[in-house]
Amino acid sequence: MRVAIAGAGAVGRSIARELVRSGHHVMLLERNIEHVESDSIPQAEWVHADACELSLLEAANLETYDVVIAATGDDKANIVLSLLAKTEFGVGRVVARVNDPRNEWLFDESWGVDVAVSTPRMLASLVEEAVSVGDLVRLMTFRQGQANLVEVTLPDDTPLAGKPVRKLRLPRDAALVTILRGGRVITPQPDDPLEGGDELLFVAAVxxxxxxxxAINI
Structure with a gap:
């Protein structure tokens, strides 16, 4: 997969390292020449360019990339790049970083954003997850489909304990994707029994x- 990342700060580099490690082709776009340090991730392609400049994106052949990640520390730049990537270059998947939660409402499909990632919101969600056994916690919003990744930790005395996954009567637009149990990541099968303390991850329409x-008795 070919992935273009705008912003070679701490966030952009961390994403690039993970993607390179997984065997993907990565291009890092950075407008500050002082942050262009190709030796830090030599496997990546480094381009000194302002990701909001159409001509520079054309020169970087952005249309050949499968995914664009707008990971700069400037929400305005991330919005502009998202729109350009989607409308001018036809990029199939655009992921944008939200720095200020007050701007989160802008990061939707009308601005070319498929997935908006708000670090403050994610951290808040993780805190809620840690203290909210038996409640539903939103971890991430998928803007294009208006669906959320949500988590529920079953209490120890849950009435679902011992019951197989197939007994869950889930609504039409909800799917159980993973069960986290201790150190295990379980792909749920119909006959897998549920246990108290299980963390259930669902993708569900709002x-x-x-x-x-x-359906899960909370």
Missing amino acids: DVEDDLRA
Whole structure:
């Protein structure tokens, strides 16, 4: 997969290292020449360019990339790049970093954003997850489909303990994708039994979250 990342700060470099380690082709776009340090990630392609400049994106052949990640520390730049990537270059998947939660409402499909990642919101969600056993916690929003990644930790005395996954009567637009149990990551099968303390990860449409709560008795 070919991935273009705008912003070679701590966030952009961390993403690039993970993607390179997984065997993907990565291009890092950075407008500050002092941050262009190709020796730090030699496997990546480094380009000194302002990711908001159309001509520079054309020169970088952005249309040949499968994914664009707008990871700069400037929300305005991330929005502009997202829109250009989607409308001018036809990039299939655009992921944008939200630095200021007050700007999160802008990061949607009308600005070319498929997935908006808000670090403050994610940290808050993780805190909620740690203290909210038996409640539904939103971890991430998938803007294009208006769906959320949500987590529920089953209490130790859950009435679902011992029951197989197939007994969950989930609403139509909700799917159980993973069960986290201790150090295990379980791909749920119909006959797998549920246990108290299980962390259940669902992808669910926003308007069925109440039905999902009812289905898992919270």
